[in-house]
Amino acid sequence: MEKVKEIYTNLFHNYREVLRMNASEAIDARRDEAFALFSEVGFPSDKDEKYRYCNLDEALKVDYGMNLYRMGIPAHPDDVFRCDVPSLSTRLYFIVNDLFYPSKKAVSLPEGVLCGSLNTLLKEHPEIGSFYDRLRGEDNDGLAAMNTAFVQDGFLLYVPKGVCIDKPLQLIQMFQGDIDILANRRLLIILEEGAEANLMVCDHAITSARYMSDQVTEIYVGKGANLQYYELEMTHDKTTRVANTYVSMSSDASLLMNSIGLENGLTRNNVYLRFEGRGASADLSGLELMSRNQFADNHVLVDHAVEGCSSNQLYKYVLDDAAHGVFGGKVLVRKGAQQTAAYQSNANMVGSQQARMHSLPQLEIYADDVKCSHGSATGHIDEDAMFYMRQRGLDEGEARMLLKFAFTSDVVERIHFTPLQDRIKMLIGKRFKGELSKCHDCKICP
Amino acid sequence: MKDSSEKNIIEEVTGSEYKYGFVSDIETESIPHGLSEEVVRLISAKKGEPEWLLEFRLKAFRYWQTLKMPSWAHLQIPEIDYQDIIYYAAPRTTSDKVKGEIDPDLVKTFDKLGIPLAERNELMGLAPESSQGTAVDAVMDSVSVKTTYKENLSKLGIIFCSISEAVRNHPELVRKYLGSVVTYRDNFFAALNSAVFSDGSFVYIPKGVRCPMELSTYFRINAKNTGQFERTLIVADDDSYVSYLEGCTAPIRDNAQLHAAIVEIYVHDRAEVKYSTVQNWYPGDKQGRGGIYNFVTKRCLCQGVCSRISWTQVETGSAITWKYPSCVLKGEESTGEFYSVAVTNNYQQADTGTKMIHLGRRSRSTIVSKGISAGHSQNSYRGLVRVASEATGVRNHSQCDSLLLGSDCGAHTFPYIDIHNETAVVEHEATTSKINEEQLFYCNQRGISTEEAVGLIVNGYAKDVLNKLPMEFAVEAQKLLQVSLEGSIG
Numbered sequence: 001m002e003k004v005k006e007i008y009t010n011l012f013h014n015y016r017e018v019l020r021m022n023a024s025e026a027i028d029a030r031r032d033e034a035f036a037l038f039s040e041v042g043f044p045s046d047k048d049e050k051y052r053y054c055n056l057d058e059a060l061k062v063d064y065g066m067n068l069y070r071m072g073i074p075a076h077p078d079d080v081f082r083c084d085v086p087s088l089s090t091r092l093y094f095i096v097n098d099l100f101y102p103s104k105k106a107v108s109l110p111e112g113v114l115c116g117s118l119n120t121l122l123k124e125h126p127e128i129g130s131f132y133d134r135l136r137g138e139d140n141d142g143l144a145a146m147n148t149a150f151v152q153d154g155f156l157l158y159v160p161k162g163v164c165i166d167k168p169l170q171l172i173q174m175f176q177g178d179i180d181i182l183a184n185r186r187l188l189i190i191l192e193e194g195a196e197a198n199l200m201v202c203d204h205a206i207t208s209a210r211y212m213s214d215q216v217t218e219i220y221v222g223k224g225a226n227l228q229y230y231e232l233e234m235t236h237d238k239t240t241r242v243a244n245t246y247v248s249m250s251s252d253a254s255l256l257m258n259s260i261g262l263e264n265g266l267t268r269n270n271v272y273l274r275f276e277g278r279g280a281s282a283d284l285s286g287l288e289l290m291s292r293n294q295f296a297d298n299h300v301l302v303d304h305a306v307e308g309c310s311s312n313q314l315y316k317y318v319l320d321d322a323a324h325g326v327f328g329g330k331v332l333v334r335k336g337a338q339q340t341a342a343y344q345s346n347a348n349m350v351g352s353q354q355a356r357m358h359s360l361p362q363l364e365i366y367a368d369d370v371k372c373s374h375g376s377a378t379g380h381i382d383e384d385a386m387f388y389m390r391q392r393g394l395d396e397g398e399a400r401m402l403l404k405f406a407f408t409s410d411v412v413e414r415i416h417f418t419p420l421q422d423r424i425k426m427l428i429g430k431r432f433k434g435e436l437s438k439c440h441d442c443k444i445c446p
Numbered sequence: 447m448k449d450s451s452e453k454n455i456i457e458e459v460t461g462s463e464y465k466y467g468f469v470s471d472i473e474t475e476s477i478p479h480g481l482s483e484e485v486v487r488l489i490s491a492k493k494g495e496p497e498w499l500l501e502f503r504l505k506a507f508r509y510w511q512t513l514k515m516p517s518w519a520h521l522q523i524p525e526i527d528y529q530d531i532i533y534y535a536a537p538r539t540t541s542d543k544v545k546g547e548i549d550p551d552l553v554k555t556f557d558k559l560g561i562p563l564a565e566r567n568e569l570m571g572l573a574p575e576s577s578q579g580t581a582v583d584a585v586m587d588s589v590s591v592k593t594t595y596k597e598n599l600s601k602l603g604i605i606f607c608s609i610s611e612a613v614r615n616h617p618e619l620v621r622k623y624l625g626s627v628v629t630y631r632d633n634f635f636a637a638l639n640s641a642v643f644s645d646g647s648f649v650y651i652p653k654g655v656r657c658p659m660e661l662s663t664y665f666r667i668n669a670k671n672t673g674q675f676e677r678t679l680i681v682a683d684d685d686s687y688v689s690y691l692e693g694c695t696a697p698i699r700d701n702a703q704l705h706a707a708i709v710e711i712y713v714h715d716r717a718e719v720k721y722s723t724v725q726n727w728y729p730g731d732k733q734g735r736g737g738i739y740n741f742v743t744k745r746c747l748c749q750g751v752c753s754r755i756s757w758t759q760v761e762t763g764s765a766i767t768w769k770y771p772s773c774v775l776k777g778e779e780s781t782g783e784f785y786s787v788a789v790t791n792n793y794q795q796a797d798t799g800t801k802m803i804h805l806g807r808r809s810r811s812t813i814v815s816k817g818i819s820a821g822h823s824q825n826s827y828r829g830l831v832r833v834a835s836e837a838t839g840v841r842n843h844s845q846c847d848s849l850l851l852g853s854d855c856g857a858h859t860f861p862y863i864d865i866h867n868e869t870a871v872v873e874h875e876a877t878t879s880k881i882n883e884e885q886l887f888y889c890n891q892r893g894i895s896t897e898e899a900v901g902l903i904v905n906g907y908a909k910d911v912l913n914k915l916p917m918e919f920a921v922e923a924q925k926l927l928q929v930s931l932e933g934s935i936g
């Protein structure tokens with residue numbers, strides 16, 4: 001891996017000036033420090049405890065192209081993409097590879113809300129720059145550092161104090177292009193005191209080259225603010241996604257984070273959530289449906305740094321064929337973080353002999369007046385339930401599908417938007433039937 | 447609860463003394479500090495070992511030299527200078543003694559610890575076959591002092607003696623099984639132990655024999671600046687059964703002492719082994735000075751069909767405990783059980799748990815772990831449940847609970863669950879909480895002092911594990927829990 005590291009090191013040095021020219025001051029100011037960290041720690045390897053089941057070597061060895069000169073794509077994504085959720089009437093934004101495109105449709109947002117290209121908005125509102133790259137903190141993730149060193153644009157959502165965005169926002173991130181591409185994606189979401197917003201981020205791969213997204217998301221949920229954040233991955237077997245999400249929760253803030261993977265190649269999601277003020281609550285859930293040789297690894301660290309906060313995690317995996325799932329969840333209750341309530345649950349359904357599941361639910365607790373628990377269960381389809389269904393005339397395939405569908409339901413039910421929930425249910429149904437997870441009138445999904 | 451009473455109770459607890467902390471004035475023969483090939487050869491020579499065993503030690507020593515001490519555990523371990531440890535110390539027997547008799551000072555020491563070295567059952571007119579007594583192998587520093595009831599047991603074909611004696615008298619058995627479960631390449635401390643191991647017990651239960659009494663080894667560290675590296679090997683042949691107990695204590699000293707043992711258990715078809723430990727090494731003082739570093743490798747190989755192993759441990763001592771009694775469930779329908787209570791107080795640290803490695807079809811395992819932390823201590827459960835791809839129909843249930851007494855301590859749970867077979871059913875659950883105020887209130891209402899109530903609640907909390915201990919140990923363990931914790935409620 002030293003060779004690969006050297007390639008990116010040379011790339012950084014050779015194109016340092018290009019990176020400076022294209023990006024806002026706030027983005028550029030963080031590059032050198034991040035690059036120094038990347039030089040020190042390098043790429044994550046399976047020798048690191050955190051990455052012991054997640055080997056990224058093969059994915060990183062691919063000779064990816066990086067769009068350093070910001071070349072645009074021929075067609076506007078609005079013209080080809082139909083993947084919005086019906087009856088949800090979301091406001092759409094696009095990131096194609098790592099280029100930002102607003103929707104052509106006029107979008108009206110409450111006054112003071114900033115939503116759009118990270119680079120442009122940071123140039124126009126340098127005061128927001130103080131939020132950029134502040135949450136990565138002590139985390140020494142090599143890929144998050146590399147993202148910070150190379151990133152040129154991304155998505156920014158800023159909701160000022162007391163403002164509520166009633167309609168959901170949707171960011172569609174897609175890969176398009178015939179060559180292998182590495183995209184450095186960056187999301188910055190800031191909700192000031194009492195603000196409210198709903199954001200859905202979908203990952204797609206439109207063409208079938210090898211892609212890798214190195215994504216960093218920073219989320220600030222201000223005092224009493226409320227954010228619903230949904231992620232949906234529908235890419236393909238040749239895609240690698242490494243996403244580091246950092247969340248800071250102020251007092252009385254509330255967060256609903258739900259991430260669903262329907263189709264993927266190799267996925268690694270790291271979530272670091274830190275409670276900074278009393279009375280905040282976070283609900284984190286995830287669902288991974290995998291078959292063939294797909295791999296998904298969700299690592300969640302919930303850091304109860306202050307007292308009186310609550311967190312609840314639920315992660316589920318359905319594994320078929322030679323799929324490989326990893327769940328690593330840690331609840332950290334720091335000294336003095338009394339009256340913490342933290343729950344963590346991981347359930348996995350393994351459907352074939354080649355499938356593998358690794359579960360690492362962890363508690364690290366330094367305060368005594370707490371209620372913390374975790375549970376993890378891995379098993380297969382309940383034969384009694386199967387028998388019951390077969391008795392009633394369902395064939396084996398249908399019965400299996402129904403049971404798997406039921407297994408996923410409690411994660412899906414955590415989605416608070418009924419239209420989105422219905423859409424996800426429909427997609428899950430299709431996924432289990434073996435149909436491609438594509439929307440009715442979409443022209444571009446493979 | 448009021449602050450003042452809380453303080454009183456905490457003071458009382460921290461004031462409670464380690465009652466086995468005395469030093470016996472026994473003349474000791476030891477070798478100089480440090481570890482080298484010469485030292486390994488010297489230990490082997492002192493024990494009059496055959497060439498193959500010396501070779502085994504040397505291979506292990508050379509391998510150990512290539513290793514670095516691992517640092518992944520959730521423990522703060524001060525740097526250990528392996529050249530500052532005495533690797534062999536033996537109580538000296540005076541020359542004018544009749545062979546076979548033991549030094550009265552030693553007898554006194556073990557009497558003080560409550561371990562009778564005289565075979566008292568005979569005085570009471572009981573034959574060991576009919577008794578519920580316990581045969582003891584007493585180990586002081588690097589040598590086994592005395593093994594009781596040896597002759598009676600040998601009538602049944604049971605071999606129970608120190609491992610040095612087994613090397614002399616049953617070399618074929620030792621050679622066959624030594625290192626078969628824990629190889630010298632297993633880990634840093636296994637390599638170290640394989641190079642310098644001193645004494646320990648050897649048990650062989652022949653085919654079809656049910657051992658009529660509990661077998662027990664009592665380990666005592668007495669000499670200063672020594673490390674204890676004992677090695678225990680238990681072999682249960684087809685259709686046999688044995689219950690084995692292990693106890694340990696050490697004197698109060700300001701310097702930390704290292705204890706790196708290996709326990710290997712080999713279980714054949716349909717045999718069953720119960721292994722119980724009450725670990726009460728000196729835990730260090732209130733400021734965390736001194737104490738034993740207990741870095742032990744314990745593993746059982748359930749090789750045979752329907753073989754069974756049950757580990758029960760009550761961990762109250764040691765400044766640092768770092769051990770994972772493990773089960774390799776290779777035989778079809780083999781069963782592994784792990785019951786543990788780990789108590790940490792003051793500045794003690796523990797990173798302990800188990801590994802259940804399911805290789806055999808329809809193998810089953812149960813894990814019940816109860817952690818109790820008080821004072822400034824850190825208590826971690828770390829466990830692995832692995833189901834190999836060919837192991838169909840595996841079942842595992844793990845339950846890990848932590849109880850926190852006081853706001854300065856920590857309780858952590860790090861389970862690893864690796865499933866490679868779709869027919870496995872594996873469940874893990876864990877909770878962390880403090881003593882329920884309502885339960886305390888309920889007891890108080892009924893005239894039970896808070897201090898006693900905490901003892902009651904903790905014992906109730908640990909009941910699932912204590913119930914698995916043989917009677918004598920259960921009583922001792924309950925008392926130990928009370929001494930360690932009485933009143934340390936926050």
